[in-house]
Amino acid sequence: MDFQLSQDQKLLAETAASFAQKSSPVSRFRKLRDDPVGWDPAVWRQMGELGWLALPLPEAAGGFGGSFVDVCILLEKLATTLVPEPYLSSVVLAGMTLGHAGTAEQHERWLAPMLEGRSTIALAWAERDARYDPTRVATRAERTGDAWRLSGEKCWVLDGHHASQFVVSAVTDDGLALFVVDRSALGTTVTPTRTIDGRRAAFVRLDGATVADDARLGAPGTAGRLLDRVLDGAAVAACAEGLGICQTVLDMTVGYLKTREQFGVKIGTFQVLQHRAVDMFVQVELARSLTTLAAVKVGGDDDDERRKAVSAAKIQLSSGGSYVVRQAIQLHGGIGVTDEHDVGLYFKRLVALNALFGDEEDHVARFAARPGFSTTVC
Amino acid sequence: MDLSFTPEQEAFRADVRRFIADSMPPSIRAKAEDDAHFEHEEVMEWHRVLYRKGWVAPHWPKEHGGPGLDATERFILQDELEVAGAPMLSPFGLSMVGPLLMQFGTPAQQQRFLPKILSGDEAWCQGYSEPNAGSDLASLRCSAVDDGQGHFVVNGQKTWTTYAQYADWIFCLVRTDASVKKQAGISFVLIDMKSPGVEVKPMLTLGHTTAFCDTFFENVRVPKENLVGPLNGGWTLAKALLGHERTLIAAVGSSRRALLRVKRIAAKTMAHGRPLLDDPAWRARIARMEVALLGLQWTNYRALAGAALGHAPGPESSILKIRGAEILQQIYELAMEVMGQSSLTWYDDAGLVDPLERHVGPSFCYYRATTIYGGSNEIQRNVIAKWILGLPER
Numbered sequence: 037m038d039f040q041l042s043q044d045q046k047l048l049a050e051t052a053a054s055f056a057q058k059s060s061p062v063s064r065f066r067k068l069r070d071d072p073v074g075w076d077p078a079v080w081r082q083m084g085e086l087g088w089l090a091l092p093l094p095e096a097a098g099g100f101g102g103s104f105v106d107v108c109i110l111l112e113k114l115a116t117t118l119v120p121e122p123y124l125s126s127v128v129l130a131g132m133t134l135g136h137a138g139t140a141e142q143h144e145r146w147l148a149p150m151l152e153g154r155s156t157i158a159l160a161w162a163e164r165d166a167r168y169d170p171t172r173v174a175t176r177a178e179r180t181g182d183a184w185r186l187s188g189e190k191c192w193v194l195d196g197h198h199a200s201q202f203v204v205s206a207v208t209d210d211g212l213a214l215f216v217v218d219r220s221a222l223g224t225t226v227t228p229t230r231t232i233d234g235r236r237a238a239f240v241r242l243d244g245a246t247v248a249d250d251a252r253l254g255a256p257g258t259a260g261r262l263l264d265r266v267l268d269g270a271a272v273a274a275c276a277e278g279l280g281i282c283q284t285v286l287d288m289t290v291g292y293l294k295t296r297e298q299f300g301v302k303i304g305t306f307q308v309l310q311h312r313a314v315d316m317f318v319q320v321e322l323a324r325s326l327t328t329l330a331a332v333k334v335g336g337d338d339d340d341e342r343r344k345a346v347s348a349a350k351i352q353l354s355s356g357g358s359y360v361v362r363q364a365i366q367l368h369g370g371i372g373v374t375d376e377h378d379v380g381l382y383f384k385r386l387v388a389l390n391a392l393f394g395d396e397e398d399h400v401a402r403f404a405a406r407p408g409f410s411t412t413v414c
Numbered sequence: 415m416d417l418s419f420t421p422e423q424e425a426f427r428a429d430v431r432r433f434i435a436d437s438m439p440p441s442i443r444a445k446a447e448d449d450a451h452f453e454h455e456e457v458m459e460w461h462r463v464l465y466r467k468g469w470v471a472p473h474w475p476k477e478h479g480g481p482g483l484d485a486t487e488r489f490i491l492q493d494e495l496e497v498a499g500a501p502m503l504s505p506f507g508l509s510m511v512g513p514l515l516m517q518f519g520t521p522a523q524q525q526r527f528l529p530k531i532l533s534g535d536e537a538w539c540q541g542y543s544e545p546n547a548g549s550d551l552a553s554l555r556c557s558a559v560d561d562g563q564g565h566f567v568v569n570g571q572k573t574w575t576t577y578a579q580y581a582d583w584i585f586c587l588v589r590t591d592a593s594v595k596k597q598a599g600i601s602f603v604l605i606d607m608k609s610p611g612v613e614v615k616p617m618l619t620l621g622h623t624t625a626f627c628d629t630f631f632e633n634v635r636v637p638k639e640n641l642v643g644p645l646n647g648g649w650t651l652a653k654a655l656l657g658h659e660r661t662l663i664a665a666v667g668s669s670r671r672a673l674l675r676v677k678r679i680a681a682k683t684m685a686h687g688r689p690l691l692d693d694p695a696w697r698a699r700i701a702r703m704e705v706a707l708l709g710l711q712w713t714n715y716r717a718l719a720g721a722a723l724g725h726a727p728g729p730e731s732s733i734l735k736i737r738g739a740e741i742l743q744q745i746y747e748l749a750m751e752v753m754g755q756s757s758l759t760w761y762d763d764a765g766l767v768d769p770l771e772r773h774v775g776p777s778f779c780y781y782r783a784t785t786i787y788g789g790s791n792e793i794q795r796n797v798i799a800k801w802i803l804g805l806p807e808r
């Protein structure tokens with residue numbers, strides 16, 4: 037077994053870490069929280085130039101054909117300073133969907149500009165009553181000659197407030213299908229909303245929004261399986277980001293225990309706090325193990341292996357990650373519950389990651405529903 | 415043994431409910447329904463409603479304008495107010511400095527301050543914590559020096575001062591003797607917030623409310639008649655406060671209300687084509703939460719029954735703060751999970767989610783503080799280990 041990073045991966049990790057520290061310290065995210073866009077198009081272009089946006093996409097789609105391990109390395113490092121650019125939404129969600137389902141022409145038209153950092157795309161799959169099931173879709177797409185008319189409402193479209201296009205799932209007579217809808221398309225209403233983590237999403241209403249047939253991605257009926265895979269990719273990306281967050285707040289907290297004094301001693305001398313820090317550390321290491329496993333399995337062909345590993349990592353993120361960020365606040369005392377201190381920003385981002393791409397209960401149910409669950413172990 | 419409330423107590427509960435239903439202003443009711451954060455003015459509006467009814471200070475003796483309710487009635491009143499989501503009254507005047515003035519203040523101080531605490535004409539805040547004196551309160555440094563002309567001159571900084579920006583007065587622990595053991599050189603003084611040299615800087619909490627402040631004192635002159643209790647006797651007052659009524663500290667009513675909200679949200683939240691509340695796994699989780707709350711509630715009742723018999727607070731009352739704080743946090747954690755992606759909601763200006771869910775996120779964030787303020791849960795556990803279990807110290 038080999039858990040080592042390749043030379044290229046080490047370089048990626050270093051570049052990303054130094055980018056986060058030097059070009060995008062937490063103070064940058066703090067400022068951008070109050071900005072209506074919330075991220076910086078110039079930085080997005082820079083990410084395009086660095087090749088980060090094309091990293092996981094198939095070469096046929098203009099990408100570098102990198103592995104999901106690469107994406108996880110990148111996102112873990114960017115998370116250490118809460119870099120707000122819409123990588124997860126535009127690359128991992130919408131980009132991967134387009135990359136896998138689109139034709140060469142569609143790649144050229146929508147994906148290429150995004151990979152260069154000149155646009156962003158958002159994936160509009162969620163609906164009010166769908167919870168985490170991408171196949172439970174009420175939005176309809178009706179064929180009208182050479183075009184499609186879309187009607188319905190999409191919720192929690194991550195970074196949808198500023199996306200150039202939406203990839204929208206809708207039910208056709210032949211099953212679930214995906215369509216690319218321009219944000220300016222007639223009959224499309226985008227309502228931006230702030231999210232708990234200081235980022236943004238949109239609710240997108242489609243009232244007979246019309247798109248040409250060449251905006252359909254893949255054959256109707258194939259979207260369910262693709263979305264399942266894409267959302268698993270996003271879940272792993274969330275785990276990687278969560279890992280970066282947990283490691284950062286662990287370091288922050290251990291640092292605080294070593295400097296803060298009460299009762300004439302460093303509070304890190306109190307055994308109960310030492311044990312708390314140790315338990316946080318344990319959870320970080322468990323997250324690292326399961327996120328690595330999921331990052332490798334999510335790119336493989338075995339659906340069952342993939343689901344098992346992804347769900348395990350996401351469950352760990354929720355249970356262990358929540359423990360880590362909650363204790364980080366607790367051990368900081370009063371200052372931990374101020375908006376002024378960074379620990380709360382990490383806390384809130386982890387809360388959001390837990391709520392995305394299947395929550396703990398959802399992944400537990402999925403893990404237990406696997407075909408071999410009753411008769412095999414691990 | 416009879417584990418029920420008496421018919422008189424049940425009748426009192428019905429009275430309280432009716433009163434709340436009849437007299438809660440619609441604007442406050444609407445916010446309560448949404449679990450929104452109450453602004454100071456709204457808290458004071460509700461204060462005046464309770465004042466007119468005579469219920470604003472249930473634990474005050476009749477001679478000072480209290481209603482003469484017994485411990486169980488006070489619990490019932492508080493419980494119903496919490497269940498109704500009524501604004502939590504500021505505790506600083508009513509529950510902290512008020513009772514201390516009754517115990518330690520001069521008649522002149524009592525006459526000067528108590529009526530206005532009761533009526534709500536003067537709002538108070540608590541100046542204990544400092545940047546370097548949190549859990550270790552006795553190491554506080556904010557100093558008060560006798561100028562020999564009838565005043566103390568106060569210099570220093572207090573922090574986490576809740577609602578200092580609205581307060582007319584602050585009660586402070588200050589250092590009046592730096593040459594003795596740290597607990598022995600502390601005094602308890604009352605400072606007019608309008609005094610020259612007092613500066614208040616509000617801070618945002620995790621829930622994006624401006625609940626607490628940094629409060630700075632620069633050469634603030636405080637008349638010596640505002641000293642409460644003996645000079646250098648402030649630590650006794652601080653400790654006395656801890657000995658006051660603890661049977662209301664568990665916030666069982668607030669937790670009951672919050673858990674009911676969880677159930678209401680779960681009944682409306684769909685997953686796999688049915689309400690989450692009908693999903694066995696989710697029902698089990700909510701049930702476990704309710705059982706935890708039931709344990710707290712009945713421990714609280716035991717403490718209450720003890721108090722009614724005039725017993726000193728027993729071991730059961732020591733766990734109310736710890737468990738109460740943890741359970742309120744856990745219920746909000748559960749609410750967030752039940753909401754799924756809607757837990758991303760942050761103030762929801764566009765009205766995209768159900769109003770039931772709109773303020774869960776900010777409350778969830780803010781309630782991280784319940785295990786920190788008023789003596790952190792770690793400190794509470796230290797106290798129990800030492801004073802209840804009698805465990806040896808190092």
Ligand SMILES: Cc1cc2nc3c(=O)[nH]c(=O)nc-3n(C[C@H](O)[C@H](O)[C@H](O)COP(=O)(O)OP(=O)(O)OC[C@H]3O[C@@H](n4cnc5c(N)ncnc54)[C@H](O)[C@@H]3O)c2cc1C
Nearest residue numbers: 366367369370540542543548549574576783787788790792
């Ligand atoms: C929302 C809020 C409102 C507040 N309002 C007020 C107010 O109005 N007035 C006021 O005076 N104060 C107020 N406080 C301050 C509050 O009382 C302090 O935050 C609290 O006493 C903890 O002190 P600290 O923040 O300095 O943390 P610290 O004491 O530095 O504690 C940091 C961590 O170390 C732990 N720790 C410390 N000592 C020990 C020990 N001996 N053993 C084990 N663990 C230990 C703590 O539990 C905590 O986890 C408020 C706090 C909050 C969060």
